[in-house]
Amino acid sequence: MMGLRDYWRVLARRWWLIAALVVLAAGSAYVYSKLQQPFYRSSIRLFVIPWRPDYGVTLVVRETIRQYSQLLTTDAIINRVNSQLQLDLPPEEFRRRVRVSEAADAQAILIEADDPNPEMARRIVLALAEAFREQQQLRMKDVDKRDRVDVERYDDPSPPVLAWPRTRSNVLAGGVLGLVVGVLIAFLQEFLDDTVKTVEESERLLGRAVLGMVPRFPAPAGRKSGGSSVEMEKALITRLDPRSPAAEAFRQLRTSIQFASPDRPVRSLLLTSTGPEEGKTTTLANLGIAFAQAGSRVIMVDADLRRPGLHKLFGLKNQVGLTSVVVGDPDQELPLFETGVENLWLLPSGPLPPNPAELLASRRMAEVMERLAKAADYVLYDSPPVLAVTDAAILASRVDGVLLVLQAGKTRREFARRAKTALEKVNARILGTILTGVKPDRTLQAYYGEED
Structure with a gap:
């Protein structure tokens, strides 16, 4: 709710x-x-004068208004005014332009008329007032003087004002x-949007803590279209701009991971997502930099043997890597590449195999993972999306913890639930989630902007 x-x-x-x-x-x-065609309105008031002092004035006004309204519906008076003013208006159109009501002072009749010509609006109400006054005089001609009710003009027609459009x-x-x-x-x-958008929504949906919120920042172009070295460099925001809000978000994520399990220290981590382009690889690269900047020895392993991308972020080649070790000589030295960040190394994916899932599930892969664990304080594994293939689920059961990356406004709730279920089926230890693409907080932006 x-x-x-x-x-x-x-x-x-x-x-x-x-x-x-x-x-x-x-x-x-x-x-x-x-x-719209403008219409101007003019009005005039007719004063009701009963000769009998004790006559109910209000009743007289109401009766006169009723009688006048009936007169206005007759073609005789309409034709008279039409002829006098040379209007040539159909009776129904004439009736729509004229209104009769009781004036606010309750002793007068208010006549209003609308016309595109402001002067004509004034002439219409004047002609109607005179016509009614003459009609009233004719009706009262043979009436006893004590019962007569005269009608006189209370004032001249009002100056025309714009009535429509308002x-x-x-x-x-x-x-x-x-x-x-x-x-x-x-x-x-x-209601129709079924994506995860907020921390509260993610935690309520999955029952897992959000360990980090990564604000939007320049990211490289999609893997299909590639990306220039400048675009790739911008993605490494923790190295490029270590004092930015995004870099601080990765440092906070690092701290959250370190305190996520005090009884069972986390040394090997798998980052996966529900689908492509949710910020998984970029998040892992910046998290690795954050750990290295804190003095920890970190090895990043590109275990995405279908669409590897870590080597592109750091401008490295992918001729040898993880697959070279798994299928090659088990005693050969690990092909770790320096990244330009102290204490941070990368083990690229290497040549792409025809059977990625079988290779990752092999005993040789388990042995390589043991060697990596001994060579660093933290080993971070990048993997394909957990819903796309089984690769992530295979690795998830072999690491100390798993982080599920969700992109705010993109990751669908149903996919997030299915990803969690897939990881739980292999008894993966889900430490929590990372919410990427979060709208930056203006207060933090202002604060870090002043610091810069």
């Missing part, structure tokens, strides 16, 4: 959509108003409508 904070987060995430709809609706209302009201109504529609669409999108 969503709370007030959840509602606020939904609105904050989609504020641009709401704002766009408000501007669009208000702008459309403004354009619509400007395209641009300001239309724009305001359009903006309110856009706001309502925007909020409804925002919550509809939230």
Whole structure:
């Protein structure tokens, strides 16, 4: 069940959509108003004068209004005004332009008329007032003086004012409508969006702690399209800009891992994800740098024998690596490459084998993993997504801990649940999750910006 904070987060995430709809609706209302033919309104009041002092004035006014309304529905008076003013308006159109009501002072009849020509609006109400006054005089001609009710003009026609379109009201109504529609669409999108977006959502969904939140930062191009050396360098934010919020996020992740299991120290870690392009490889590279910067000896192992990418991040070749050791001489020296970061080495994937899963599940692979564990304080394994192939599940049962990488706004909830289930089936020790692609906190950005 969503709370007030959840509602606020939904609105904050989609504020641009709401704002766009408000501007669009208000702008459309403004354009619509400007395209409409303007109508001007003039009014006049007729004073009701009963000759009998004790006559109910309110009743007289109401009766007169009713009678006048009936007169306005007759073609005779319409034709008279049409002829007098040369309007040539159909009776129904004439009736739509004229309104009769009781004036606020309760002793007068208010006549209003609308017309595209402001002067014509004034002439219409004047003609109607005179026509009604003459009709009333004819009706009262043979009435006893004590029962007569006269009608006289209370004032001259009012100066015509713009009655339509009401641009300001239309724009305001359009903006309110856009706001309502925007909020409804925002919550509809939230309901239809089945991706993991927040720490609370991830922890509630998987029952695992989020050990780190990695904010958005420049990442290399996708593996299919490749990426320049400059793009790859930008991905190593912990080395490129160690004082940035993203670099601090990786240091916090390092600390969280170190304290995640005080009774069973974690020395070998597997990073996997639910699918491709969720930041798994970039996260592992920066985490390795963070561990190395703290003085630990770290070996990164590219165990993704299908689409390896660690060697590209560090600008290294992939001619020899993990597969060379597993299928070659077991006594040969591990082909560890320096990365340019002190205490950090990389074991690339090596030539891609035709049977990656069988190779990773082999006894020789287990022996290589034992050698790696003895050669460093931390060994970080990069693997394919756990839902794509069985490679990650095979390795997960052989390491001290597994970190599941989820990308905010991209990883689907169902995929996250399935990934957790797949890891639990092989008795993997899931330390927690890492949420990547998180929107940077403005306060932290300002703080680190000042420091720089």
